[in-house]
Amino acid sequence: MATxxxxxxxxxxxxxxxxxxxxxxxxxxxxxQRIQQRSHEVLMVEEGSLYPCxxxxxxxxxxxxxxxxxDNNRRAKFYELTRSGxxxxxxxxxxxxxxxxxxxxxxxxx
Numbered sequence: 001m002a003t004x005x006x007x008x009x010x011x012x013x014x015x016x017x018x019x020x021x022x023x024x025x026x027x028x029x030x031x032x033q034r035i036q037q038r039s040h041e042v043l044m045v046e047e048g049s050l051y052p053c054x055x056x057x058x059x060x061x062x063x064x065x066x067x068x069x070x071d072n073n074r075r076a077k078f079y080e081l082t083r084s085g086x087x088x089x090x091x092x093x094x095x096x097x098x099x100x101x102x103x104x105x106x107x108x109x110x
Contacts, residue, residue, distance in 0.1 A: 013045065013053050014062075015096055018081060018089040021063060027076035028054065054079055062088050 020026065020034050031054075032045045057063045062085035070076040081089070 012096070013049060014057060015089070015092045016043070016045075017050075017053060017057065017079075018062065018085055018092065021079060021081040021085070022089070025066070025068075025078040025080040027068075027070055027078050029070075029076075031079070057085070060088075061085075 016035050017031060020031050020038075023034070026034065028047070028050055032047075032050060035043055035045055054063065054065075058065055058079070061082055063079045064082055065077045065079050067075060068078045
């Protein structure tokens with residue numbers, strides 16, 4: 001069976017990052033790894049997309065960042081979900097589920 005890497009639809013990266021951070025604070029590389037692992041290596045997040053998204057989400061107050069040490073003892077910025085981010089995750093999850101249902105209906109229509 002051939003595997004395909006998928007590009008993310010616009011707007012879905014926020015949802016994926018917010019959901020990923022429900023597991024606890026993580027640095028950027030750990031977020032990317034977790035999304036890859038959870039998607040069985042289908043979803044790939046590029047650094048060029050990740051960090052602008054993280055900075056934007058931090059500006060909106062959905063996440064907060066703090067410097068710390070990574071597993072390999074390197075300085076890294078750890079991102080954590082805020083109360084506002086949890087609310088945003090709930091809202092975006094509802095929207096995503098509606099979009100998925102709508103797409104499924106279109107695909108099933110003869």
